[in-house]
Amino acid sequence: MKNSTPARIAMIGGGSWATALVKILSEGNVVVRWWLRSETDAAHIKRYHHNKSYLSDVQINPRKVKVHTKIREALRDADYVILAVPAAFVSNALLGLTPKQFAGKHIVSAIKGMIPEVNQLVTDWVETTYDVPKDHISCIAGPCHAEEVALEKQSYLTIASTGVPCAEAVSALLTCRFVKASPINDLYGVEYCAVMKNIIALACGITHGLGYGDNFQAVLVSNATQEIRRFVDTLFPVATRDLSQSAYLGDLLVTCYSPFSRNRTFGNLIGRGYTIQSAQMEMNMIAEGYYAVRSIHAINEPHNVPMPIVDSVYRILYEGASPVSEMNALKREMK
Numbered sequence: 227m228k229n230s231t232p233a234r235i236a237m238i239g240g241g242s243w244a245t246a247l248v249k250i251l252s253e254g255n256v257v258v259r260w261w262l263r264s265e266t267d268a269a270h271i272k273r274y275h276h277n278k279s280y281l282s283d284v285q286i287n288p289r290k291v292k293v294h295t296k297i298r299e300a301l302r303d304a305d306y307v308i309l310a311v312p313a314a315f316v317s318n319a320l321l322g323l324t325p326k327q328f329a330g331k332h333i334v335s336a337i338k339g340m341i342p343e344v345n346q347l348v349t350d351w352v353e354t355t356y357d358v359p360k361d362h363i364s365c366i367a368g369p370c371h372a373e374e375v376a377l378e379k380q381s382y383l384t385i386a387s388t389g390v391p392c393a394e395a396v397s398a399l400l401t402c403r404f405v406k407a408s409p410i411n412d413l414y415g416v417e418y419c420a421v422m423k424n425i426i427a428l429a430c431g432i433t434h435g436l437g438y439g440d441n442f443q444a445v446l447v448s449n450a451t452q453e454i455r456r457f458v459d460t461l462f463p464v465a466t467r468d469l470s471q472s473a474y475l476g477d478l479l480v481t482c483y484s485p486f487s488r489n490r491t492f493g494n495l496i497g498r499g500y501t502i503q504s505a506q507m508e509m510n511m512i513a514e515g516y517y518a519v520r521s522i523h524a525i526n527e528p529h530n531v532p533m534p535i536v537d538s539v540y541r542i543l544y545e546g547a548s549p550v551s552e553m554n555a556l557k558r559e560m561k
């Protein structure tokens with residue numbers, strides 16, 4: 227492996243997950259061209275070899291990682307492009323790029339959210355916007371918080387793609403001393419579950435903020451698994467899908483229970499009475515579920531899949547419903 231040509235990877239995004247992925251990739255034989263929108267953060271990384279704004283303890287290896295603030299330079303000779311900005315900002319990050327810049331490359335979405343303007347999964351949006359063949363597109367899923375990657379705690383990722391060689395190649399890039407990545411071909415199931423678990427974590431956070439305990443949360447998460455199953459099996463039925471695998475259930479659990487979870491933290495603030503704006507200001511990070519719940523709600527309209535938890539979160543965040551009365555209603559409904 228030592229003498230082989232390094233994999234050429236463009237990392238798009240300067241937040242916690244991008245920083246953690248750069249750390250994972252740097253364990254292997256790679257050249258990462260890392261694009262950040264912040265000139266100040268980029269300059270700091272070049273000079274001091276760490277990202278001062280996110281996971282600042284992570285050391286960046288300057289021999290393997292080149293920092294860019296012009297996205298075309300980061301993309302130019304990449305074989306793999308990893309998108310790691312929150313979904314709401316990805317179109318802005320890629321502004322001005324055309325299918326030409328993506329031709330022949332593998333596009334990997336590390337994003338667990340939906341493009342809000344069009345209610346599309348990120349991988350669908352990449353396919354339609356940049357004419358990338360579906361079997362060259364994958365998404366990174368699995369229960370894996372950036373903060374634990376920074377500490378080199380053993381973690382697992384699942385790489386979903388309709389193209390088996392693509393999923394296998396990306397899994398190989400992301401497997402290292404402390405991460406095991408495995409391929410799977412259920413792209414839609416995995417990606418939708420990754421989006422929906424954020425909404426459920428918001429609900430968990432809200433109940434925690436309201437003073438509900440672990441007993442209630444366990445029932446909430448159990449009901450949520452049924453709700454997620456109904457939704458993905460209605461939209462994309464796959465006979466062999468096993469929602470107890472870590473890409474689905476594992477990710478739901480870590481987001482609902484971990485103190486690192488952005489979505490749970492955001493929900494907790496809402497449950498404690500913060501307004502949406504003040505909760506967003508309180509957090510230095512983005513809770514994807516806030517945007518995703520509006521997309522999932524809209525997508526579900528023609529299907530009418532019963533999703534009481536998603537509907538409650540939607541009403542709290544977008545219709546001004548009271549968290550207390552929404553959770554009272556859920557309390558009566560769940561068993």
Ligand SMILES: NC(=O)C1=CN([C@@H]2O[C@H](COP(=O)(O)OP(=O)(O)OC[C@H]3O[C@@H](n4cnc5c(N)ncnc54)[C@H](OP(=O)(O)O)[C@@H]3O)[C@@H](O)[C@H]2O)C=CC1
Nearest residue numbers: 240241242243244264310311312315337338371372511512
């Ligand atoms: N964090 C994690 O553990 C994991 C995250 N993910 C997913 O990774 C994706 C990225 O999340 P994460 O890294 O946690 O996010 P963070 O909250 O850590 O970072 C946010 C990023 O978004 C950028 N940003 C913020 N506002 C804007 C804006 N208005 N326009 C353009 N860019 C903006 C920030 O740039 P700047 O710093 O310049 O403001 C920063 O790069 C999400 O989809 C998340 O679900 C997936 C698995 C694990």
Ligand SMILES: O=C(CO)COP(=O)(O)O
Nearest residue numbers: 369370371481487488489
């Ligand atoms: O998806 C994640 C971990 O797998 C990160 O999202 P949260 O920070 O909301 O848990």
